[in-house]
Amino acid sequence: MREGIAYAGNLIVDRIRRIDRLPRRSELAAIHGTSRSAGGACNGAVILKRLAPQMPVSVCGAVGEDGEGDFILGHLAQNGIDTRSVLRRGETSFTDVYEETSTNCRTFFYFGGANDSFDAEDIDCAALTCRVLQICYPLLLPALDAPHAQYGSRMGLLLHRAREAGCLTALDVVSEDSTRYETIVRPLLAQTDYLTVNELEAERITGVRLTGADGALIEENMRSALETMLALGVSRRAIIHAPAAAFGMDADGTFAHEPGKHLPDGFIRGTVGAGDAFCAGALLAAYRDLPVAQALRFGNAAAVQSLRADTSSGAVVPMEECLDHYDALPYRRARNA
Numbered sequence: 001m002r003e004g005i006a007y008a009g010n011l012i013v014d015r016i017r018r019i020d021r022l023p024r025r026s027e028l029a030a031i032h033g034t035s036r037s038a039g040g041a042c043n044g045a046v047i048l049k050r051l052a053p054q055m056p057v058s059v060c061g062a063v064g065e066d067g068e069g070d071f072i073l074g075h076l077a078q079n080g081i082d083t084r085s086v087l088r089r090g091e092t093s094f095t096d097v098y099e100e101t102s103t104n105c106r107t108f109f110y111f112g113g114a115n116d117s118f119d120a121e122d123i124d125c126a127a128l129t130c131r132v133l134q135i136c137y138p139l140l141l142p143a144l145d146a147p148h149a150q151y152g153s154r155m156g157l158l159l160h161r162a163r164e165a166g167c168l169t170a171l172d173v174v175s176e177d178s179t180r181y182e183t184i185v186r187p188l189l190a191q192t193d194y195l196t197v198n199e200l201e202a203e204r205i206t207g208v209r210l211t212g213a214d215g216a217l218i219e220e221n222m223r224s225a226l227e228t229m230l231a232l233g234v235s236r237r238a239i240i241h242a243p244a245a246a247f248g249m250d251a252d253g254t255f256a257h258e259p260g261k262h263l264p265d266g267f268i269r270g271t272v273g274a275g276d277a278f279c280a281g282a283l284l285a286a287y288r289d290l291p292v293a294q295a296l297r298f299g300n301a302a303a304v305q306s307l308r309a310d311t312s313s314g315a316v317v318p319m320e321e322c323l324d325h326y327d328a329l330p331y332r333r334a335r336n337a
Contacts, residue, residue, distance in 0.1 A: 002167070010039075011072055018034070035311055037311045041059055043313065045058075047313045048280040049081060051317075052318070064090050093114055094111050095109065119144060133170070145184050171194070193237075198275060202240045223249070237295065239292075241300075261329040262329065278303040284302075285297075297323070298322075
């Protein structure tokens with residue numbers, strides 16, 4: 001019997017620097033604090049393990065033969081993650097994250113390293129024992145993003161092989177201001193059971209306008225965007241999440257909406273793990289065969305909990321505790337609005 005969730009894809013060291021504001025070119029910005037964490041697929045895996053400590057969680061990917069690779073593997077092992085499918089070669093990937101304390105906005109500088117060569121042949125799908133394989137991230141894995149005649153890309157081939165082996169597949173997408181969503185991401189949806197994306201990613205995947213000129217959500221268009229993702233091939237559930245609200249739809253047309261919570265002054269310590277936490281919470285609900293409305297609640301609860309620490313997973317606790325904390329907070333507006 002298949003059990004647990006495997007995360008595959010980017011294994012990254014996130015080097016977080018907190019600054020007042022991002023400087024203009026040639027200007028100086030003071031760094032007021034730094035931290036280091038394991039990001040990408042291992043970030044989501046650790047969050048999931050903290051949400052569900054009894055669940056088997058594993059990681060597939062590549063790290064360098066260097067100290068940063070040792071850091072990632074040590075961090076995963078300390079959190080109970082199975083790393084037997086992690087390869088070692090080249091230099092470890094890293095992201096320098098500059099987080100502006102006044103706005104909580106983040107700017108990323110990424111080095112691909114070992115992630116750039118990670119390919120479909122690096123995972124023996126026939127040997128996978130997980131129930132769900134989560135891929136992170138298309139658009140940021142050059143070998144897997146390479147074209148494939150039948151499945152669009154080699155990531156599509158990997159997702160197909162995982163399904164053929166008996167796994168459910170889940171996809172998390174990186175945000176990028178480009179036209180590559182149509183050529184790289186869209187074809188993947190035909191091999192995806194669960195898709196969780198933010199409002200900007202959803203807009204680029206579907207072509208449905210979801211944000212106004214002021215950045216506010218166009219909530220009346222969310223249903224159409226979700227329907228489009230399902231029509232493009234997502235077989236079980238599509239979810240769109242944003243700080244203001246989350247929206248989801250199952251293949252049978254069941255639609256759900258979960259408004260965001262009002263957070264008191266000083267609540268947010270960091271935002272670097274919020275998106276990964278939402279995805280992990282929603283994926284946990286899918287794994288437990290819970291309704292889409294509960295998936296949105298799980299995702300929001302995990303994301304809100306992650307905001308309590310300046311690292312991606314430092315504040316995350318088991319889901320039952322996350323829900324207790326989440327339920328104690330007021331909604332930004334009436335629940336049925």
